[in-house]
Amino acid sequence: MTDIKKYLTSVGILVLILGILMGVANFFIISLTQIFSLGINTVVISLILIILCSTIVTYRVIKGKNVNSNIMKINFKIVSVLFPIISFIASSFGMSKSEIRRIYIKLNNEYIYSNKYNFNPEDIIILIPHCIQENSCKLKVTNDIDNCKKCGKCNIGELAELNKSVKVKVFVATGGTLARKIIIDNKPKAVIAVACERDLTSGIQDIKKIPVLGVFNKRPNGPCINTNVDIVDIKKAISFLTGKVY
Ligand code: SF4
Structure with a gap:
């Protein structure tokens, strides 16, 4: 099953749970007070409609269809609120949280790519x-x-080169705490974050006031050891945020 199908399945289960809860609430409460029952039904039905509209937008964004930037922004906020519940449902039904996280990061990136920026390279941090x-x-x-020493055995040499030639600041972070400190100390206007699905998701959720483009690292040796990143993806992100081609 593809990432988007798993996302849609998890949302479908969430809607089903809400529908069942509404049915149960009606069964027990309707005899007590009709106003209370009407209130519950209105809230749950509104919630279901919001979730369904958000899912349609999410599907269109992931499939590369044209979606208005403001709608993407509202949808990303809705998905951010629903995200913990959807990823919990996904993992409870044997689906990987990483696949749901990938959808979240893609939604974030597509929203950022729907805007225009022309930051100076010095105002951008690569983590x-x-x-x-x-x-x-x-x-x-x-x-x-x-x-x-740029021996060529890993990507650090190429990233150090980018630091020199393009003047973007590049930092190696050993964890979320250090990453947060780097951002507080340097006050960037935008961040290009390279990490796995889990760390990118928490990083994007932490940094709300500036654009954070997420780039997945590749893990040919398994997680957390000798990972790598496609430098072309990093250059593409820098070019977009600066409005210049690198
Ligand atoms: S960080 Fe990577 S590129 Fe730099 S010297 Fe060490 S192995 Fe070589």
Whole structure:
């Protein structure tokens, strides 16, 4: 099953649960007070309609159809609220949370790509996870990416090169706490975050006031060890945020 099908299945289960709850509430409450029952029905039906409209928009965005930027923004806020429930339902029914997280990150990225920016490269931060560094390399790139000797064994060398040539700030973060500190200290206008689905989701949820473009790292050796990133994806994100081609 594709990511979007799993997302749709989880939303379908959520709507079904809401429908059953409404039926049960009506069965027990309708005899007590009609106003109370009417109130519950109105709330649940409105909730179901909002979820269904949001799901239609989500489907269109994921399928690359044209969606108005304001509608994308409202939809992303709705999905952000529903996200913990939908991912809980997905994992309860044996689906991977990562697939639901991928939908969330794609919605975030598509919304950002529906806007226009022309930031200076110096105002952009690229946050990369420590597991991009070759595991056997002992150089302390978390303190300063310029400590990299650019031996070519991992992507850190290419990212250090981008730091020099394009002037974007590149930081290697060992976790969410350090990533947050880097953002507070540097006050960027935009962030390009490279990470796995879980870390990107929490990062995007944490940073609300500036655009955060998520780029998935590749994990040919399994999670958290010798991961890598496609530098073309990073350049594409920088080009979009600066309005210049790199
Ligand atoms: S590219 Fe840099 S960080 Fe990566 S292994 Fe070589 S020296 Fe170490």
